[in-house]
Amino acid sequence: MKTFELSKEIIQEISQLISNKKNKEIKKKVKEIHYADLAEIINELNFQESIYLIKLIDSDKTSDVLTELDEDVREKILERLSEKEIAGEIKELDSDDAADILSELSDEKQEKVISLIKDENITDNIRELLNYEEDSAGGLMAKELISVNENWSVLTCLREIRKQAKDITRVHSIYVLNKKRVLIGRLSLKDLITSPSKSKIKEIYIPKVDFVNVNDSADEVAKLMSKYDLEAIPVVNDKTELLGRITIDDIVDYIKDEAEEDYLLAAGISNDVEADDSILELTKARLPWLILGLFGGLGSVFILESFENIMATKELRALFFYTPLIAAMAGNVGVQSSAIVVQGLANDQIKGSLISRLIKEISLTLLNGIILSLIIIVFGLLINQSIDMSITISVSMILVIIVAALIGTSVPIILEKFGIDPAIATGPFITTGNDVIGILLFFYIAKIILGF
């Protein structure tokens, strides 16, 4: 089986069927398409076509499609659906997906939709989930799970599982509770199958169970599940009462989203934008960082202007020619140092003191700087530049990139200490800062060496 390839042909075909109102053929076609693929198709259709398609296809498929749509497409579609229609879709969904979609509605519409769902089990679950922070264990968990009482027999347990399992797509672990609904252990389906049917759960359950608190951060949950290779983890409150469970598929999405966000942030793109977003949205994500870079550049204008008088001396003009080189090297080294620290922090790999890390960065940058200097000196010889100038440039460059490395290393560590996402450091923030500081240092060091 190959990944479904979204092609112009399939979009055109569906678009054609819609404009000819060939409902029967559309339904047949759509039946063969996985809801995740159908969502990709709908992302590409125009709004009228999307609405037509959404209203045409079966509700159990529509609800799944809704969860997979791009957020902006979903927003528009939900605006066009009545509260009753939305309630109909919501009922079909797992509690976590239901809450995610509802959280995108206005408070008023949210309340109306919930009031139209008559099943109290569902509305209680949704109301509970809507209370948790998006980036917490509570925000990731679903209420659907299978739990058994320690006092049941294997037989009762199997019967109960059959009943509970109806609402659940995938059975991972079976959670074992005491009579106060406190999580005390787990049962694997495998163990259950292989036990005599009269055994009591309390005799066969595994009393060791990993769990997270409902207020733990999503980041912590993701680390824990990926480190210990868990496919599901139960979520409890402070009294260890079972509240829900988080499954690995949600964690996979979370990890991918976070990685994407960090990657874009490092490139100077904030917010969660995509290539296909509107120019306005893309500008909102990109312009602030460009303005930051512009201010850095204007800072350099001031610095360079203050050294204008040395332009009169032919021997010193080279300093201006090397300014972009110095700025670029300071930026590059700073980004390298910061990226490796950010990555290390994300993986909990930054051990040892800040001092020892800084000493390592200094040695590393010194080594790189010496090699780079040799190239500069050879280049200087080739273009008949005075050796004094080549040495001045080399020495200043080494000092500039050492400072850049120190800034690149310490800024993310300091941000992390203050609870700010260190990923923000890599990218324009560090580049711009190091550009300006690099140019300033370069001219002052050159001034000291060359004595102008």
Add this chain to the structure above:
Amino acid sequence: MKTFELSKEIIQEISQLISNKKNKEIKKKVKEIHYADLAEIINELNFQESIYLIKLIDSDKTSDVLTELDEDVREKILERLSEKEIAGEIKELDSDDAADILSELSDEKQEKVISLIKDENITDNIRELLNYEEDSAGGLMAKELISVNENWSVLTCLREIRKQAKDITRVHSIYVLNKKRVLIGRLSLKDLITSPSKSKIKEIYIPKVDFVNVNDSADEVAKLMSKYDLEAIPVVNDKTELLGRITIDDIVDYIKDEAEEDYLLAAGISNDVEADDSILELTKARLPWLILGLFGGLGSVFILESFENIMATKELRALFFYTPLIAAMAGNVGVQSSAIVVQGLANDQIKGSLISRLIKEISLTLLNGIILSLIIIVFGLLINQSIDMSITISVSMILVIIVAALIGTSVPIILEKFGIDPAIATGPFITTGNDVIGILLFFYIAKIILGF
């Protein structure tokens, strides 16, 4: 439960116990620690201590610890273990982990280790897995799985599963084969439990099953499993015969590693390095990109030098002051454009033609450029710069960043077309190119406008 926090205290404690040879206490302590956490501790111990600990603890735990260690630490430890000791560990592992570790040994040592494993089932599996490319479905899959024949009854099936499941940590799906071992469907444990024990598998299995070919790329498998929320996927050969299965935990690791690699690559760090690697390894990963940046900088030296004569005209000197600004803006815009395209390519979101994408980037950059220009003009007024100069700088900057955006957008798309990882484009490659091209354009456009 909190994520295990690696602390200096625990490392010191274990280190102390080792130097006092308190074997009993060590064993007791180690028993409480998850193997993934123990691997983190061993990563921090010195080599002698690691070897002591590895040789002391039970083989079933050691083998799991080995799979979780940092690659360089594992390499050193494996060098110190005899082939017989390694064979002992390998036997305890799942086939995929076993093959991964063996693939790190020299061919000779690998052969010796395999020859010491007497179980032919294990060695056949390992030999097969060693043949596949690391980044293919074959390289990710394990041989351990549960398969049943379509002609079996539920009862036979349950008995066979009990037998097969002994070797398997987690049961996902049960794969249904015909008598030629061709994969024809799947059975969920849930369905199996809820079916009468005399039913034949062929009556109750689900004939729809997702699978991948053993030669599919790891990337494709990861996309497929995360898109369709699969927790395991069977792997087949060209005849659709079942060869193995890939589980989501391996995909989670793969996704994390790839994201990390892309992030570091965008920051100008190739190879898979970590903050704690040696200075030499870090230099190998970082220096090539710095040299690339240096060559770009030296290119700018040539360009600026060729405009040296305009330094004599006071009014034109400002062009030199603005050079770092122009270079920085060209770099920033180029990286933004390229990052969003790279991300889009990774998510299969780049639809429409290259032309329409370029037109969008031009409009976006024009909009941003106009806003940035206003800031430059206000700045110019504040520092009493001639309005001609401010306008010249603004116009050149707009053109420079439009070109930077075009380069940033097209380079990744072109790389992708030639089968090169487009992620390499973002980062120093684009920054350096755009720095040089930006400076060149800036001076030539200024020359045209100002007529010098």
